[in-house]
Every structure is written in C-alpha cells, then in structure tokens.
Amino acid sequence: MVRRKSFSGDYCPSARSLDVIGDWWSLLIVRDAFDGLTRFGEFQKSLGIAKNILSQRLRTLVERGILAPVAPADGGAHQEYHLTDKGRDLFPVMVALRQWGERYLFAPGEVHSALIDRETGQPIRLDIRTQDGKPIGPERALIVPPPEAKD
Amino acid sequence: MVRRKSFSGDYCPSARSLDVIGDWWSLLIVRDAFDGLTRFGEFQKSLGIAKNILSQRLRTLVERGILAPVAPADGGAHQEYHLTDKGRDLFPVMVALRQWGERYLFAPGEVHSALIDRETGQPIRLDIRTQDGKPIGPERALIVPPPEAKD
DNA sequence: CGGTATCCCTGAAGATACTG
DNA sequence: CAGTATCTTCAGGGATACCG
Numbered sequence: 001m002v003r004r005k006s007f008s009g010d011y012c013p014s015a016r017s018l019d020v021i022g023d024w025w026s027l028l029i030v031r032d033a034f035d036g037l038t039r040f041g042e043f044q045k046s047l048g049i050a051k052n053i054l055s056q057r058l059r060t061l062v063e064r065g066i067l068a069p070v071a072p073a074d075g076g077a078h079q080e081y082h083l084t085d086k087g088r089d090l091f092p093v094m095v096a097l098r099q100w101g102e103r104y105l106f107a108p109g110e111v112h113s114a115l116i117d118r119e120t121g122q123p124i125r126l127d128i129r130t131q132d133g134k135p136i137g138p139e140r141a142l143i144v145p146p147p148e149a150k151d
Numbered sequence: 152m153v154r155r156k157s158f159s160g161d162y163c164p165s166a167r168s169l170d171v172i173g174d175w176w177s178l179l180i181v182r183d184a185f186d187g188l189t190r191f192g193e194f195q196k197s198l199g200i201a202k203n204i205l206s207q208r209l210r211t212l213v214e215r216g217i218l219a220p221v222a223p224a225d226g227g228a229h230q231e232y233h234l235t236d237k238g239r240d241l242f243p244v245m246v247a248l249r250q251w252g253e254r255y256l257f258a259p260g261e262v263h264s265a266l267i268d269r270e271t272g273q274p275i276r277l278d279i280r281t282q283d284g285k286p287i288g289p290e291r292a293l294i295v296p297p298p299e300a301k302d
Numbered sequence: 303c304g305g306t307a308t309c310c311c312t313g314a315a316g317a318t319a320c321t322g
Numbered sequence: 323c324a325g326t327a328t329c330t331t332c333a334g335g336g337a338t339a340c341c342g
Contacts, residue, residue, distance in 0.1 A: 012252075028169065040324050052317095052326075056314095083289075097169065125279070144267055
C-alpha cells in the first residue's frame with residue numbers, strides 16, 4: 001500500500017488514483033458521503049470503524065481535497081463533511097465498482113442496494129465510449145506511454 | 152482492509168467490490184493485464200513487487216476468477232495469466248480511476264499515459280447515464296436499500 | 303525463468319480511556 | 323457528540339534463499 005520510491009506506474013493516472021483513494025476505508029467513506037452522510041457519528045455507525053481510524057481517514061480525505069469540513073446549516077456545533085467537486089467526481093468510480101459488484105458478487109436473486117435516478121427511478125448505468133459517442137470495449141483500448149517516460 | 156464479521160455495507164455492491172479488488176496491488180496487476188502483460192516476470196518487472204507477494208496476488212486473482220492461468224500459445228513451459236470475462240469487465244473501473252487521476256492528480260502540463268481507441272486514436276471517456284441514455288450527475292443519484300435490509 | 307519457503311519488520315487497524 | 327491519545331496486536335509486504 002505504501003508507495004515505494006518509484007516504479008513504472010508513476011505516470012499512470014490509474015496508479016496515482018489508487019495511491020490516493022486506493023484504500024478500503026476511504027472509498028467506503030466516500031460512498032457514504034454520496035449517500036448523504038455528513039457527520040462523524042453517521043460514518044462511524046455506518047461503517048463500524050474505530051473512531052481514531054475514522055478521524056484519521058477524514059483528515060486525510062480533507063487534506064486531499066475530497067471532503068471539505070463545513071459548519072452545519074442549522075448553526076449547530078458539530079462538524080460536517082461534504083464532498084468537494086473533486087470528491088463528487090469520484091462518482092464514476094463508485095458507479096463502476098457498484099456495477100461490477102452487482103454483476104459478479106451477488107448470487108442470483110440475492111438482494112442488494114441499487115443506484116437509481118431519483119427523478120425517473122431508473123437504474124443508473126455507465127458506459128465507455130469514444131469522443132464521438134461510439135461504445136467501445138477493452139479490446140479496442142490501448143494505453144500509450146507519455147512522450148519521455150514509460151508507463 | 153480485512154473484512155469484519157458484518158457491517159452495514161454488506162448489501163452494497165461497491166463495498167463487496169472493494170472487498171474483492173480493493174487492494175492496491177490487485178488493481179495494478181489488472182491494469183497491467185489490460186496493458187497486455189501476461190507473464191510472472193512481466194508483472195514483476197512492471198510493478199517492482201516482491202515475488203512472493205506477486206505469487207500470492209496472482210493466486211487470489213485466479214481464485215476469484217479475474218485472471219485465468221493458461222498455457223502459452225507457443226507451447227513454451229512458462230505460465231500465462233489472462234483476464235477472464237469477469238476481469239475484463241473491470242475495464243470501466245480502470246477507466247474511471249484513470250479519468251479521475253488524469254484530472255486531479257497531474258499538474259498542468261505534466262505528462263501521463265493515455266488511454267485511446269486503437270482504431271481511431273481518440274481518447275476513451277466514460278459517462279453515466281440513465282437507461283434511456285440521458286447523462287446524469289451524482290446529484291440525481293440515489294442509493295436505495297434492498298427490501299429487507301439496510302444498505 | 304517461475305515460482306515456494308522463511309524470516310522479519312512496519313504500519314494499519316482495534317480497543318479503550320480520556321477531553322471539550 | 324466529536325473527536326484525541328495510547329497501547330497493542332496482527333497481517334501485508336520486503337528481502338533473501340532456495341527449488342524444478
């Protein structure tokens with residue numbers, strides 16, 4: 001988990017992302033934030049995480065600009081944690097993980113939570129396309145290294 | 152990182168996914184597999200991972216049906232590891248991670264590897280839509296718990 | 303080259319107690 | 323309720339040596 005000095009993935013955006021949000025708890029906290037949770041106690045109750053760990057995770061998520069500490073609207077004393085734009089842009093990651101999990105990690109008929117469009121009630125899906133809108137699969141994808149480095 | 156007995160995320164597909172592929176090395180191996188790497192030594196060289204760890208990771212990826220061990224086409228003695236359909240379906244996860252990393256984890260002008268359509272050379276993007284094809288943002292998304300459980 | 307077998311060590315996570 | 327401070331434990335991972 002700890003990033004070593006340097007390796008061939010330094011210029012790979014996926015690797016960097018994993019370095020930043022590639023740990024279990026952080027993504028789960030983000031998931032809960034998408035679900036509308038904002039307070040320390042809410043996260044703790046939802047995740048069953050130790051308080052010191054939660055505290056530390058929240059701090060690094062704030063440091064990394066994924067969550068922002070905000071004062072509650074009702075003027076209360078407690079702290080709230082809201083997703084920033086950067087955090088909200090993790091939405092596709094969450095959807096992709098969810099979609100894969102739904103497909104492969106549940107037995108037929110086994111229940112699971114669902115992600116829907118709150119306006120239409122329809123399930124939310126995601127797909128990959130080229131810029132002109134054509135759907136595309138992994139077989140057509142190619143990772144090209146940057147000019148003066150190898151990926 | 153280790154999954155505890157039970158918690159509120161049991162019925163959340165995202166949480167299950169993270170439980171299966173939520174560790175740093177596994178996703179990086181999968182990324183390399185998308186990049187066309189198949190052999191033990193290739194992964195090791197690319198990742199700089201210790202051999203015993205790589206061995207163990209490959210084994211669990213095989214156990215989980217993400218990679219499959221196959222004999223090389225040239226009849227050679229070495230083992231190869233290929234993505235299964237299940238593994239290939241992690242493509243959106245990789246693309247989502249990559250896209251987020253490109254956007255937030257690189258300084259302006261800093262080089263990084265790119266993911267392109269090998270047929271057209273165009274960048275590959277991903278987006279989220281409802282089933283009738285309308286693009287949609289996180290603000291419209293809603294996680295609904297399964298009937299008899301809370302997410 | 304493609305692993306397996308050991309040993310060791312660090313750091314991430316839990317439990318618990320305490321504070322404002 | 324929202325944390326901080328300690329202490330301890332334990333498993334993930336590195337290094338190294340060895341094997342077919």
